[in-house]
């Protein structure tokens with residue numbers, strides 16, 4: 101049975117399969133099974149259907165021979181698969197009915213799935229959206245990632261403070277959507293030394309690793325939207341080669357024998373929880389090499405099995421590096437070519453440098469990866485030699501272009517000189533890739549102008565832009581069925597695979613009846629969220645209030661503390677100015693802070709404390725509520741986004757590379773309040789000035805302000821509302837009996853120099869929020885703006901992003917099944 105239009109769904113057979121899994125896989129019976137067991141059995145039965153198509157896709161000779169994309173990413177933040185795959189399979193209704201026949205409610209079953217949180221935030225979610233689009237558009241693709249035992253930590257709050265707990269996403273029964281592929285396992289080396297031999301007087305170097313670790317692949321099915329294509333997301337798990345060394349065991353050295361097991365298991369034990377911040381830990385570099393080496397060998401295995409020569413690699417495989425995390429794949433491929441396959445350096449480099457392409461995700465200096473030369477030397481001695489040789493040859497190019505210019509050499513070198521010499525992974529990527537892209541128009545301009553101006557001069561066609569996108573299947577059709585049905589009623593149901601069609605609902609933006617229905621859907625979604633908040637957080641919300649939403653990782657550059665200051669300003673005015681009137685508003689936050697990020701955690705604590713006080717202060721008549729939703733993750737985003745009226749995209753100009761949360765929210769009819777940063781700039785171009793609230797300094801303004809020497813005290817002294825708002829953090833207003841407990845943010849903004857210009861943008865932000873308050877009162881006017889946002893989001897489908905990659909970079913041809 102295949103789950104396609106070609107082969108109809110057989111309800112009775114499916115029900116039997118579910119029951120069979122209940123019995124045979126999960127050892128329970130129809131009479132005794134829990135809801136969770138029913139979910140597992142259903143998901144297993146569905147996974148079986150997709151595995152059939154995965155194997156058929158894998159063996160389809162047209163695909164085997166075609167050019168494929170290999171998407172290498174340390175993170176894939178896929179979210180729950182069951183509901184989304186039901187949509188892609190076109191089986192949502194039939195399976196709901198089949199499960200109803202078994203006495204089970206599909207919505208309840210779907211709630212049983214735990215999110216596979218195998219990513220931190222935007223970068224990992226982007227990888228997931230791109231896999232979805234590649235499958236929808238049928239560009240042959242394999243996603244390569246890591247099978248972490250623990251994904252991103254689970255977050256809870258204890259007296260307002262973030263607590264982290266491990267996320268065992270597979271559950272004790274195992275994740276029903278994955279299948280092990282032991283036939284593709286690999287052994288991956290670490291440490292050891294380089295051996296030198298002479299063959300016919302020629303020096304041959306090769307690496308003798310000191311330790312081997314097994315890479316076991318697990319495949320998750322990426323199901324194409326309403327087609328027969330299923331691509332693998334292949335996740336590598338680290339295992340000890342043997343349970344223990346027999347030799348040491350027989351010597352009676354049992355503990356030493358177990359040691360290998362302990363080391364090996366560590367490599368894919370846990371996802372590093374840093375977003376936009378690199379820490380240079382050995383185990384992290386081990387993860388990176390483990391991922392790169394296993395993936396590169398798998399790619400070569402597929403390429404060779406297809407009957408192609410090494411020289412033909414760039415015609416058949418392209419490797420996209422999602423940020424610099426898989427950079428070590430470049431010297432790894434060089435090493436295999438030269439040391440194992442006997443190719444010359446020039447031949448190897450010619451192939452390599454036409455195979456890799458690199459996506460830059462950030463300009464933040466603390467996020468640009470550099471690795472200690474000594475660490476690479478110890479862990480991967482042969483790779484370090486190859487990096488030196490890549491750099492030596494590259495610097496010859498630099499000195500040919502700029503003869504005698506030592507500063508150019510120092511700036512562009514892959515090796516950063518200093519007390520500890522460091523390897524600059526971004527430089528290695530630019531040198532070793534045939535294309536480098538930024539992730540939004542503004543960001544790509546800054547990559548050319550600020551980050552890599554000399555590279556741009558040296559390689560004038562290499563730097564490109566591909567603006568990020570999101571999959572409309574998950575982020576509208578699946579998460580917002582009410583709005584999806586309304587749209588389909590007006591413009592037909594083809595928009596999920598051709599999002600530009602949404603433009604046609606702009607024709608209804610002035611239609612009063614349509615406005616009412618659009619806002620009625622929004623109201624239902626707000627009620628669904630309010631119900632969740634009532635049940636899970638015991639806070640009662642008024643769904644007539646403006647639902648103002650900021651959901652993203654907690655980071656100073658994203659400026660949750662600017663939003664917090666606005667809340668303080670509203671509270672101050674409500675308490676002190678009897679003439680002040682405002683539209684009721686609920687401000688939602690959801691955000692995880694990296695466990696070691698002190699100020700981010702202080703900001704979470706402050707917002708939680710402020711929320712506690714404001715939510716229980718009867719004197720403000722419920723005009724203002726603050727809700728910090730714990731444990732932000734994809735499935736939480738799916739509930740919050742459809743319910744949002746206002747989308748907070750308020751990063752300091754020049755800091756947010758693109759953002760994708762901004763796209764998801766606008767697509768669901770939220771109006772953006774945002775800076776001229778990342779993809780906000782392009783969202784504004786699409787929706788027009790009337791349908792977005794732009795505020796604050798742009799990149800030129802930021803530059804100008806800093807060039808005169810920014811002093812946050814100037815703003816503090818000059819603006820009484822800002823001063824009053826900030827001063828609220830000093831007393832005991834929100835921490836009775838414990839004055840000053842919230843002063844970390846205050847100190848960072850005033851004494852710490854306010855590195856992200858929060859105070860400079862405050863007045864302009866408050867003003868934009870005031871305009872929102874006024875505009876929201878005009879119900880029809882607001883409805884029109886919301887409709888125009890949904891209507892104009894076609895550009896931000898990840899299908900468009902993937903087509904941009906294909907046309908500008910990958911040059912793939914779809915294989916329709």
Ligand SMILES: *Cc1c(COP(=O)(O)O)cnc(C)c1O
Nearest residue numbers: 221222652733734737759760761
């Ligand atoms: C979309 C998404 C992000 C990225 O949000 P930004 O606002 O672009 O930073 C992060 N986490 C989750 C769970 C998401 O769905």
